[in-house]
Amino acid sequence: MKQRVLIVDDEEQILKFLTTALEASDYAVIHARTGREALHMIATAAPDLVILDLGLPDMDGKEVLVKARAFCNRPIVVLSARDREAEKIEALDLGANDYVEKPFKIGELLARLRVAARLAGQEQVKPIVFEADGLRIDLERRLVTRDGVAVKLTPKEYDLLAFLVHHAGRVATHRQILLNVWGPAHAQDTPYLRVFVGQLRAKIEARPESPKLILTEPGVGYRFWAED
Known part of the structure; x- marks a missing residue:
């Protein structure tokens, strides 16, 4: 149909x-x-x-x-x-x-x-395992690997990554991310978020200077990878 x-x-x-x-x-x-x-x-x-x-x-x-x-x-x-x-x-x-x-x-x-x-x-099924561009994210086991090697993330870096994965393909605004990952007290801390995104890219992207997984929507937020 x-x-x-x-x-x-x-x-x-x-x-x-x-x-x-x-x-x-x-x-x-x-x-x-x-x-x-x-x-x-x-x-x-x-x-x-x-x-x-x-x-x-x-x-x-x-x-x-x-x-x-x-x-x-x-x-x-x-x-x-x-x-x-x-x-x-x-x-x-x-x-x-x-x-x-x-x-x-x-x-x-x-x-x-x-x-x-x-x-x-x-939308009713949250992903358990996400794989793309050499990255594997096992949300049930809280395990992230790149090319088979474990990626060490801080608890907050992992929370940020998990939020982005759950919203893969959609634009998540700065405010949406900050509210859900850090809470209302940090709802306006966009520079703080940029620092964490930079740290996360350095750990999960094959080429952090040219990211394929965490894409910037200028002035708006971020879109996690979603292949059409």
Whole structure:
């Protein structure tokens, strides 16, 4: 069965372009041009994925996101011309699975949708063993190895790595990471987090100066490796 994608956007050209591209990639497409229509469609049509523009005629897309998250756990990918870091961070903190800026490349958007859909299918199952690029993380045994050699991590480095692995493929904002790994007292300690990420990269990346596992989303947070 084809996955159903709801496109929420009031620009006719964007709707036509995305519909053509998504249908060519074997998705079924439905549309909403306002926030109220989007919430109705999410509730009644049960789309598998939502592409949400933030600039809607009747309400801000972030309000749609908050209201949708009250009853829907389906992947929501924000697609917006708003390129301020604060907008991205707020949308991600409010529950967006990902954020793609306009203008965009359709290949990138499709890749983000595939990752979001795959992770949604795994959301009830936390990974026990993660393997990629020579790294093996056994979360049950709290054991990390690179090319068969044990990697010695401090307790906090391990907690940071485990959080990122549990959210592999998704952007985790600085605030989300700090709250979950260090607690509310450190929610604003972004420089502190950068130090730990640097230390962690030095231990788990094959080439820390060119990381493949812990990717930086400038000004926003980090995305742990997720092969499409």
